[in-house]
Amino acid sequence: VPLPDKEVQKIAGLAKLHLTSEEKRVFSRQLSRIIDYFNKLSTLELEGVKPLSHVADLRNVMRDDEQRRCLHTSEVLRNAPATYRNMFRVPKVIE
């Protein structure tokens, strides 16, 4: 099994994702099977092939540094689950 429950737990932790023990068990089985299938990539000779992260010929797009209209604070905060004055409110971060 390439991805045992414990490993799923570690990975989910990196992704800040709470999983129940049932989810960990099911994901371990399903993802192991998926990764087994994906291992067919290792049958390919890839020496010297350059990675391609993007198909478009990407360039920096520049614009003049001018003042522009932007969303009003009330609009920006409109979808926040908790706010305080003009700020996003979060649980205590510093002891």
Place this chain on the structure above:
Amino acid sequence: MQELCDQSIGDLNRQLKGQAVAVRDIVSSVVKRIEEVEPTINAFITLEEEVLTGLGPSPKNPLAGIPIAIKDNICTKGLRTTCGSRILSDFVPSYDATVVSLLRRAGAIVLGKTNMDEFGMGSSNEHSYFSVCRNPWNLQYVPGGSSGGSAAAVAAGEATCALGSDTGGSIRLPAAFCGVVGLKPTYGRISRYGLVAFASSLDQIGTVTKDVTDAAILLSHIAAPDPLDSTSVNVEVPNYMRALEKEIKGSRIGVSREHLKKGVSEEVCSSIDDVILTFSKLGCKIVDVSLPHSDYSIPAYYLISTAEASSNLARYDGVRYGCRDPLSIDIEGMYQKTRGSGFGDEVKRRITLGTYCLSHGYYDDYYMKSLRVRRLIKEDFQSAWQHVDAIITPTSPTPAFEIGERTKDPLTMYLSDVFTVSANLAGLPAISIPCGLTSRGLPLGLQIVGRPFDESTILNLAHHYEKSTPWHELRPNLDREN
């Protein structure tokens, strides 16, 4: 005579021009159909209220009075945009996506937001927080995904046309399953500003329509470079309507025999034989092409898309938007619980897979390898373009499957995308059009893939195919009890 809600943009435009119908007649017809069938089909997550108020006399705008449905991952100002997810179930955008602004400016009427697999992750529309959407051709079957609601709505006459998004086949697969036309343009052809990101190097907005002419009409209105999306490309937008009518005699159409191997249903294979015959009769040359790395497209696609998704979906942390777990008192717990309860199964599975293949120790084995394979897949197509003008494949190895049939087995679900993901990996335009019905009365889809920024050729070929076959005229029987 078909009801107005079952007619194409082209037909409606002609009648509006001749003043045979008014905008109000069209919108009323669609609204009535929605009231009749929506309780069983569930194509919409949110409907715009009062679409019938404020409709003036038919204005001169090119899309005036055309009712359109928008996939629920494309932002609409003031209208809830959920991405089919619990975590965004109350999210109301403060702005319109560029495509939505362009359509509104042309006079189109936004009806509402369509059902989808959560964040675009799925091939069946079963991974929606707002419950499954059903295939109008048979309610026991899936409409395909992830833009299932858009395809089902257009097929059932709940909208004249729709926008979807396509990361690995999410427009083309549901279009095939629901017997409508689905176009995924070239990466960069259409602005993604306001499209909620799933896998940014693969995502593209496209159209779902009742015929190929309508796809050309809509594309003409939304294809444009946009300063708000720096990956949109500043290339000339040709006249797609003129491109439709061009002569296709002598066009070279590639068929990849490697594609038609195991896992493809017999009915799908024989429909493609018929397609080849039709194009031969139309004077096209059928050429065998080789795409030797197509067997590796599924692993490469799922590794790249989940890696990008794991990064893109990091933004849902319960701070700036979306729901928040109310019980956590520390921030770490708040992040974890919010994401654990806000995302559904498939999204959690893909975030885990993507995080795994980007994590220390596996990055070279999985992520880097899949990027190298992506280059090989792109080069396969580049070689093919020296011999052919377009390549045809089935859109899907099978027709629509039954609801519940594949949800327990994610890998089998992923393999539904075997013919569609390559176009995203290589950034190519591709269209799915109806090409048959199975013995059980389910639609089949033909995919035509073209050169980068050459939507004209695939629309042209698709249009001529459509003119010589009856498939696009068929509509599902919505009265049937099933």
